[in-house]
Amino acid sequence: MAASEQKQLEFKVPNLEGVEKPIKNVIFRVSRFDPDRDREPYYRDYEVPVYRFTTVLDGLLYIKYNLDPTLAVRYSCRMGVCGSCAMIVNGRERLACKTNVLSLNSNIVTVRPINNLPLIRDLVTDLRPFFEKHKKVMPYIIRDDIEAHQDREFLQSPAELNEYMMLTDCIKCGLCYSACPTTATDALFLGPQALAQAYRYTIDSRDAGAALRFDVVDDPHGVWRCHFAGACSAACPKGVDPAFAIQQLKKLLLYKRNAMKSRKPAPESEKVREGTSVEEVLKSMPKEWPSPPAPK
Amino acid sequence: MSAPASSGSKFPRNMRGVLGGWARVSHANFERWLYLMHRLTGLVVGLYLIAHLAETSDIVPAYLSGDENIWNNLMQSLYTPEAHAGLLIIAAFAVYHGLNGVRLFLAASGVGVGRPIRPEWPYAPVSLRSFQRSLGWLFIAVTLILTAYAFYELFVVTHFV
Amino acid sequence: MVRESTLMWIQYITGLGILVLGALHFASLTFLVQGGYPNALSYANVVYDRYEDPLWAAALEAFLALLSYHVFNGFRVLLLELNQGSGWTKAVNVTMALAAIAAFLYGTRTILVFHLGGAI
Incomplete structure (x- = not known):
């Protein structure tokens, strides 16, 4: 394409002339x-x-x-x-x-x-250190039978949902990480966001991964480097309360360590979810993904 | 953790450090002030403990040699308004650190940080408006009262009478 | 390897103990003394009423033990947050443990010299 024909990129700035005047x-x-x-x-x-x-x-x-x-x-x-x-x-x-x-x-x-x-x-x-720490606390449901029961729900009461629902609003923007006094000097500190997510998945009644997550957060640069300055909660733009979650995580480590480790995760529902079963999807999947066509 | 690609010298680490992080006070919430004071008071009282151990160890030579004046002379030299002002600060810091430590222990035990809520605009984090905040104010008041008593003992009955 | 939560649990418990024994320590310098603070630090009062009394000596010794742990573990927390170079954590842990033991032994010498009859 000739340079003269190339269409100039045009940024549309909202034209508020006639609608509003700049204040x-x-x-x-x-x-x-x-x-x-x-x-x-x-x-x-x-x-x-x-x-x-x-x-x-x-x-x-x-x-x-x-x-x-x-x-x-x-x-x-x-x-x-x-x-x-x-x-x-x-x-x-x-x-x-x-x-x-x-x-x-x-x-x-x-x-x-x-x-x-x-x-x-x-x-x-660069948000990579932030996300690496998020990954480190295993922010997903961990249980042995999660692969076997993908066609049915795990049972959870509204009260159990309320325990962590607030923390699911996290958008991982990094504002709490920026406000926290400990991250200002401690590059290895997990940060309010990761610790809050560690609590969110640990307290989830469907989860059985407390032991794994406790190993990560109960570290010299883990949850105990939080001193409850509350700056994370004050900074959060979504009303998530990492300071609350981290104190609750400390409580679990201090008083309920063994109870959480041996806790039985919520049972799966009797009702099979309607639609294609996992087995059918797996059956219809190709053994190997086709390789991309060779360049000509 | 593997170093991210942006860790080269070209890219600033952008970490705020002690003055910009621990001691950042612009727009600081109440708990953050308590946190800063907790660090400061802990550090000062901890360093005082070392000095205090050295100071009180002077009673050992006094006892062993039977010369009480070794001890009494040291106490005499520390019986000044300046030294008492220092002790007043230590007393206030120690009381504050102890009481705020109780608040932190309660918070780490899940006491006084509220129950989880569904965030609704305008957001007000539950842990920052729960019982622990009242406790913070209460402990500041108690610290002030006990500091006033320490002032009475260290100044009124010693230097003003 | 001691878990961090165990160390911090001890930190909280020693803190509570220090709060009680510290209140006693302050009281023993002020309203528990005849004549209040101006009288509290005389040699006679310090040695005969405090150090030579086994109960007071025990309280002081316990106070010292709790403080040695609490203060140097607190310093350890500050130092771990300050720097994260390789080997720093270990250096801080070892230095602070040794410093805590040194402070405890040094303070113990002051408290117990009166009971050991000058053996130290």
Whole structure:
């Protein structure tokens, strides 16, 4: 395709002209860092018109589209579900997409990446250590018969559900990890998110993996490096309460260690789930996946 | 844990350290202040214990040689408003650390951190508005009262009379 | 290898013990003494009323034992959180254990010299 024919990429900035007038212009003081050029992050100021419903993420995208296309910002859903746009706005851990600029009551909005995770570029941090710790606590149901009974549910009472339901709202944005005082110095500390998930799966009545998870969290850099500063719960944008979960995890380790290890997981329901059975699916699956066609 | 690819020197580790992490006070919630004070008081009282062991060991030579003045002279040199101000701080820190430690022990035993709820906007984490927070305020009040008593013993009856 | 939760359980229990014995320690310096604090640290009072009384000596010795563990395990927690280099954990654990034992023995010498009749 010739270069002249190539269609120019066009970013559509919401045009609110005639619908709304900007209420005021706000200075966005954005932390910038380019690993190839800079040794240290620095701040650069941008002037952004702010409407009634402009969020910090809208402001950053306005900068990216209109003022400085080199700004790197990670975002996805724009409605506080994916947890990609976690950053520190005016010194406080927030989701950029859920933070209304006018609600900050400030003419200068300082935006910088979250703490305690390696900085890749501008507002983007490397979340891999965070997710590695999440994986480390085995955030899934562990029991011997989980493969054999995939066509029926495990029984669970509403009370048993309530024990952990709050913690399932975690979107893994990393804000608690950024707010926690221990992660600020302890790179091996599992962090509030992973520990809360360890509790969430341990207390789940369908789970029988307490012994495995206790080995992970009962470590010199595990649950006991939490000193209940509560910063994680104060920072959480979804109302999850990691501080609560970690104290409960400590309680299990102190008082119910053996009871949890020998606890019988919830039984499976008598009722077979309708639809194709696992055996049928397995039967229809090819023994080997076809290899991709050779390049011509 | 294997080092992530971004651990090279090119990429800042971005960890806040002691001053920006442990001692971060901007937008700090109440429990975070208690946590910071717990660390500080524990460190100071712990270091004081070492000094206190060295100080009180002076009674051994006094006893062995039968010369009470070895001990009494040391006590005399420490009977000053400056030393008593230090003791007042130690007393206040020790009381705070002990009481807040009880709060932390209760929290680790699942007492005072509430019951799990379904989060509803506006979110208010249950552990940060449960009994342990009232306990924190109560213990601060008790610390202040006992510190006032320590002030009475260390200053009023010694230097002001 | 001792589990971390065992160490912290002992940390909590010693903490509670220190709270009780510490209150006694403060009381023994203030309102339990004739004349209050100005009188508390005289040689006569310290030696004859406290160190030579087996009950007070036992209480002080227990206080010292609990404190040695609690303080140096607390320092260990701080140091483990400060740095995570290779070998750091082991170095901290060993140093703090030795320091706790040293502090305990040194304080014990002060308390028990009166009962051993100057044998130390």
